[in-house]
């Protein structure tokens with residue numbers, strides 16, 4: 547997948563192996579785990595104020611929400627789009643227009659949300675937009691469940707990676723995302739991301755990120771030890787070459803959670819005590835490049851409306 551052109555991008559959707567699910571489906575007439583065809587569907591394109599300060603800044607991040615998702619966590623905060631219930635078909639040309647419209651509205655960057663299964667469309671649109679003079683960074687906002695060779699397609703487009711690191715234990719990855727390979731996959735994907743964009747660089751005047759990797763660790767109820775182990779792994783492996791964003795915003799959505807008792811811990815928010823435990827452990831490890839969340843950020847009102855704004 548080294549060379550890439552408008553003529554060939556569609557071929558990557560036939561026998562699709564873009565992500566670690568390795569479905570091998572021809573997305574022209576069948577679906578893999580992501581539930582998306584070889585045509586592009588998005589649910590929202592608008593300024594988003596709730597990312598890390600170096601991404602949202604004062605005027606917002608230009609977030610494009612892609613329909614579908616290859617990972618499908620049982621607790622997904624964006625379940626309306628990850629389950630492909632919401633989405634409007636657009637062309638590559640329209641996606642390029644949207645990038646420019648977001649910049650016009652004041653976006654500090656183009657924030658590609660759950661983009662994995664649409665990498666070919668994004669790579670083409672991003673390259674053309676840059677050729678046409680789009681000069682704000684592309685932020686690749688992902689679950690972390692990625693293939694290094696697919697990320698390669700974005701090497702001339704994306705300068706900021708914003709991956710989650712969700713699980714370090716196979717058991718948790720299997721239970722919540724049916725992806726026992728997630729820990730190994732996410733480690734390799736992160737290694738690739740850091741090799742592609744290097745240590746974080748910020749604008750001296752605005753503080754906005756220009757390039758680099760920010761890894762998000764969402765603390766789940768009753769999983770503080772796993773969150774701490776993830777932070778330990780990240781810090782021991784990458785020291786100050788990445789930022790770690792430790793998130794308290796887990797928002798339970800009872801209607802989507804499996805009824806089984808083994809998922810009961812997901813039916814509540816995390817407590818202040820749980821979050822403080824993780825933060826204190828990170829500080830004790832010596833982590834300095836970090837973002838924390840303050841106040842009550844676990845509200846469904848922070849989940850965007852997938853109402854086709856900007857589409």
Ligand code: SF4
Nearest residue numbers: 562565569578580663
């Ligand atoms: S992108 Fe979708 S169809 Fe392709 S391998 Fe991943 S889940 Fe399967």
